[in-house]
Amino acid sequence: MPRRLGVLGPFDVAVIDYDERPLGPHQVRVRTEWASGKHGTTTAMFDGGAFRGHRFDQEMRLFVESDEPEAPAAEPGRTGTSGVGTVVELGPEVTRWQAGDCVFGPMDVRESNVCHEDRLWELGDIDPTLALLVEPAYVAIHCVRESNVRFGDQVVIVGLGALGCLAVRMAAASGAERIFAVDPLPSRREWAAEQGADHVFDPAEGDIALEIHRLNGGTGVSVAIELSGVYAGLSTAIRSLRVGGTVCSAGFYQREAHDLWLGREWHHNRLTMIVPHGCGWGHPPRDYPVWDEQRANDTIVSMMRQGKLTAPGLIRPIVSLDEMPEVFRLIREEPDRVIKFAVRF
Numbered sequence: 001m002p003r004r005l006g007v008l009g010p011f012d013v014a015v016i017d018y019d020e021r022p023l024g025p026h027q028v029r030v031r032t033e034w035a036s037g038k039h040g041t042t043t044a045m046f047d048g049g050a051f052r053g054h055r056f057d058q059e060m061r062l063f064v065e066s067d068e069p070e071a072p073a074a075e076p077g078r079t080g081t082s083g084v085g086t087v088v089e090l091g092p093e094v095t096r097w098q099a100g101d102c103v104f105g106p107m108d109v110r111e112s113n114v115c116h117e118d119r120l121w122e123l124g125d126i127d128p129t130l131a132l133l134v135e136p137a138y139v140a141i142h143c144v145r146e147s148n149v150r151f152g153d154q155v156v157i158v159g160l161g162a163l164g165c166l167a168v169r170m171a172a173a174s175g176a177e178r179i180f181a182v183d184p185l186p187s188r189r190e191w192a193a194e195q196g197a198d199h200v201f202d203p204a205e206g207d208i209a210l211e212i213h214r215l216n217g218g219t220g221v222s223v224a225i226e227l228s229g230v231y232a233g234l235s236t237a238i239r240s241l242r243v244g245g246t247v248c249s250a251g252f253y254q255r256e257a258h259d260l261w262l263g264r265e266w267h268h269n270r271l272t273m274i275v276p277h278g279c280g281w282g283h284p285p286r287d288y289p290v291w292d293e294q295r296a297n298d299t300i301v302s303m304m305r306q307g308k309l310t311a312p313g314l315i316r317p318i319v320s321l322d323e324m325p326e327v328f329r330l331i332r333e334e335p336d337r338v339i340k341f342a343v344r345f
Contacts, residue, residue, distance in 0.1 A: 004110030005324050005343070006076025007042070013328045015321055016076060018110065026117050028097055029089035035109040036132040036315065036342045037079045039331050040161045040229065040252075052255075058282060079324075081135040083107025084128045085345075091117070104131040109324065109343050121301045129315040130304055132342055133166065137300045137309065139250060139278040140166035144174060146276045146286045147223045147248035151175030154221040156212060156240045157197075159228030159251060160188035162340040165195065165314055167225050172196025173308065180212050180221065182236060183228070185336045191314065203232065209239035220245060220269070231257045239265050247273040318342045 001017040008014055023029060055066040084104040087097045096117045097103065105120040107113040123131060140163050149155055155176045157167050160183035171179055172195070181197035183189055189200040199215060201208045213220055222245055224237035229251030237247050238260075265271070277285040285291045303309035316339050319327055327341050 002111040003321060004108060005079045005321065007079055008076050011328055011332050013079060013325050014076075015324065018075075020112065021114060023089060023091040023114060024116075025091045025093040027091040027114050028087050028094055028103075028117055028120070030083070030085040030103060030107065030113045030115055030120075031088045032083050032085040032107060032109075032111055032113055032345050034084040034128045034132060034342055034344055035080045035107055036082050036340060037109060038081045038136055038162065039079075039328075039338070039341065040163075042077075042079060056281065078108045080108035080110070081106065082132045083109075083113055084123060084131050085113065088112070096120075104128070104134065106135065109321070111321075111345060121297075124305060126301075126304050129318070129342060130309075130311060132315060133162065133311055133340070134297065134300055134304075136162040136340070137166050138296060139163050139276070140170055141296055141300060142276040142278045142285060143167050143225050143227070143248050143250050144170045145291070146274055147225060147246050149174050149176060149223050152177045153223055154178045154180075154216055156180040156182065156221045156224045156237065157192075158182045158203075158224065158226045158233040158237050158240075159230075160185070160192050161227065162314060163250065164188075164225070164227040165191055165339065166311060167227065168192045168196050169309065169311060171225075178216065178221075180215070180240070182208055182233070187336050188339060191339070195311070203236060209236050212240045222246070223248065226251050229253055231260055235260055238271060241265070241269060241271055243269045245269065245271055247271060248276055249273055250276050250278075315340050315342045318344055321345060 003015050004018050005013055006016045054063040057064050087099055087101045087103060094117045102123040103120040104123050105115055144167060149171050153176050155171045157164050160181055168179060168181055179197045180199045181192040182201045182203055184202055184204060193200050220240050220242035224240050225248040226234050226237040227250050321343050324343060330337050
């Protein structure tokens, strides 16, 4: 029987069996060889503080109070976002792929994945560990594009998980004149410094926004991309900006905001805040229809294939499926050892 990684509860994951399901007309079955997940959002959901007591009304686009108990999950939660593998079975109307093709795209951490034929790309000569970054790269590219990072801008990126690290690479490739990066974990700051950040900071070591102003000639930066998902990080992003600057708020925040003094820099510097595409439900990119989901993904893959988007060493650790429960222990107790995990089947 095939096996997968399932979320049973907060920081409680286990390797469990599952049943294969039949293919739809345009689906393929992929024998998974590599898989990865975005653990920041997964572990944030353990708290449940973003939605507690409310539900999202899709028609009104509004959270409304709800006393309905949350329906129990039909099965243990998924842990994966991206995978690489070999096509082993085709739905009756599949035309893009053949058995034996090596592909990558959205997948779960399981020994086989059922994927729509249009949601996969040929691996070719792309390194599998780079291909696993296609999902976080999708968020990062919209952070950089929608906050309008331009040649010569100064940028601060707060939170250096996979999304933040990729945002550093993309901001550097966009021609940012100076990049500041903020994260409490040394390994992440080291990676960012090697891949384009001019200055890196531990938020525990003083007033980082003030230091950024000092290093930037006394003024703030043009764009602040917030990816930590904590309100203190959002406060640092706001305070790091110059007059008229833009906050790209991509973090997934839990519970009520505290210590956000919106009557200070936010008000006096006339700042703009955006939430980029990829961080919510059912909204298109800001520059739709010129850019849509397909174009963004195809562009990311093309940049990877050309060597213009690289991320050496960002995937760590790489483990077997049976070692994954230990990785979630590391995420909780020794987070400096995990940036974005990968499973090698």
